[in-house]
Structures are given as C-alpha cells and as structure tokens.
Amino acid sequence: MKTMFAALAFSLLLVGCSTQVDDYKETSPKFELDRYFDGKVIAWGMIQDYSDKVTRRFCVEMTGSWQDGEAGKTGVLDEFFYYDDGEQDRRIWKLNKSADGIYTGSAGDVNGEASGEAIGFAFNWKYNLEVSIDDSEYTFALDDWMYQLDEYRLMNKTAMKKFGVTVAEITIFFDKEQPLRSCKK
Numbered sequence: 001m002k003t004m005f006a007a008l009a010f011s012l013l014l015v016g017c018s019t020q021v022d023d024y025k026e027t028s029p030k031f032e033l034d035r036y037f038d039g040k041v042i043a044w045g046m047i048q049d050y051s052d053k054v055t056r057r058f059c060v061e062m063t064g065s066w067q068d069g070e071a072g073k074t075g076v077l078d079e080f081f082y083y084d085d086g087e088q089d090r091r092i093w094k095l096n097k098s099a100d101g102i103y104t105g106s107a108g109d110v111n112g113e114a115s116g117e118a119i120g121f122a123f124n125w126k127y128n129l130e131v132s133i134d135d136s137e138y139t140f141a142l143d144d145w146m147y148q149l150d151e152y153r154l155m156n157k158t159a160m161k162k163f164g165v166t167v168a169e170i171t172i173f174f175d176k177e178q179p180l181r182s183c184k185k
Contacts, residue, residue, distance in 0.1 A: 019145075027120035031148040034073050034097050037064035042180050045156070045172035052169075057084040059183035060172070066095075073097040082183040111139050121148045129160075140167070152177035 040063050047056040059082045066075035077093040093114075095105040103125070105114040114127030125144035130137055141161045148154050154174035159166045175181075 021117050021119045021122055021124040024120035024122035027122065029121055029148050029150065031118045031121050031123050031146065031154075033095070033103050033116070033118060033123060034064075034066045034075055036148065036154060036174075036176070037062065037075070037077050038066050039064060039176065040180055041174055041176045042183065043156075043172050043174040045170060047160075048169045048171070050167050055168070058082060061183050066097075071096075072099050080183070116144070122146065123148075138162070 040061070043060040043062065045058050045060070046054050047058075049055050061080045061082075062077060064075060064077040066073050073096070075093075075095040075097070077095060079091045079093070081087075081089040081091070083089070091107050091109060093105045093107045095103060097103050101117065103114075103116045103118070103123075105127070107114075109130045111128040111130055114125060116123055116125035123144075123146040125142075125146070127142055127144070128139050129142050130139055132138075141164075143159045143161065144156065145158070146154055146156045152175055156170070156172040156174065158170040158172075160168040160170060
C-alpha cells in the first residue's frame with residue numbers, strides 16, 4: 001500500500017511539473033497558427049521509438065489557407081508526406097480559431113477534435129491520431145509542441161503516447177522562407 005501511495009504521489013508531482021503553454025507568455029516572436037500556416041510551408045522530420053532509435057524520416061509539403069468568419073477564422077491545411085521508405089500520405093486539416101485564440105481542428109485520421117493554444121512563441125496542440133501498423137489500426141494520444149524561431153522557421157516536438165506512456169517522439173523542422181525547396185529530389 002505504501003508503495004502504491006508513493007508511486008501515485010510521484011506521478012502527481014511529475015504532472016504538476018510539466019510544461020504549460022503559459023510558461024512562454026513573455027517570449028517572442030508571437031506564434032499564430034493561422035499566420036504561420038497561411039501559404040506554402042515545407043518541413044523535414046523524424047520519428048524515434050521509445051529507445052530513441054530513428055525509425056522513419058519524412059518530408060512534408062503543406063499549403064494553408066484561412067478565411068475570416070463570424071465566430072473567428074476557419075482554415076484548411078493540406079499536408080503531403082513523403083517518407084524515406086517511399087510511402088506517401090496526405091492529411092487535410094479543417095481548422096478553426098475562436099475569438100479568444102483557441103484553435104480546434106479535425107482530419108480524416110484524427111479521432112475526435114484536436115485543440116490547442118498559442119502563447120508567446122509556443123503552441124501546444126493535442127489530439128488522438130489513428131495509425132495503421134502492420135494491417136492493424138491503433139490510436140495514439142499526441143502532445144504536439146511548436147516553437148516559432150523566427151519569421152520563417154518553426155521547430156516541433158511531439159510525444160506520441162499509448163496508455164499514458166510515451167512510445168515514440170516526432171521532431172519536425174518547418175521552413176517557409178522563399179524560395180521554398182521541395183520534398184522531391
């Protein structure tokens with residue numbers, strides 16, 4: 001019983017120490033999802049398993065567009081993924097920005113609604129992603145952190161979790177400086 005109580009107390013301590021988006025309120029440049037992902041963006045990334053081994057690398061070509069609406073802004077982010085093993089994939093996000101600055105979104109492989117908030121140079125985006133692995137479907141909780149480095153560049157770090165345990169991490173570097181490069185070699 002003492003061991004279980006100690007484990008619970010330690011878990012609560014760790015949760016209390018985790019980073020919150022408010023921790024970045026004094027940072028700049030100010031990140032706005034609808035501003036950064038308006039137009040064309042290219043990104044390169046990698047997926048690492050629980051042992052930090054790189055299991056996949058990829059490039060993403062994205063095009064975003066936004067419109068003003070009655071309750072805020074609506075947008076579409078069209079993503080084309082090119083993986084190092086030759087696989088290609090596409091995700092189309094339908095996004096909303098409320099008047100209070102909260103972002104929500106949906107996509108074909110997202111289970112439920114994604115939600116996030118930007119404060120300072122940081123953006124935290126959480127959602128459940130459906131992933132096909134060896135002809136089976138799995139749902140993972142993604143805790144996505146984006147950090148705007150300057151007008152053109154953005155870093156992204158994502159924890160991919162199953163049953164609360166991090167099973168993989170995704171790191172992505174975004175660039176929208178002109179002229180844009182291409183994923184195709």
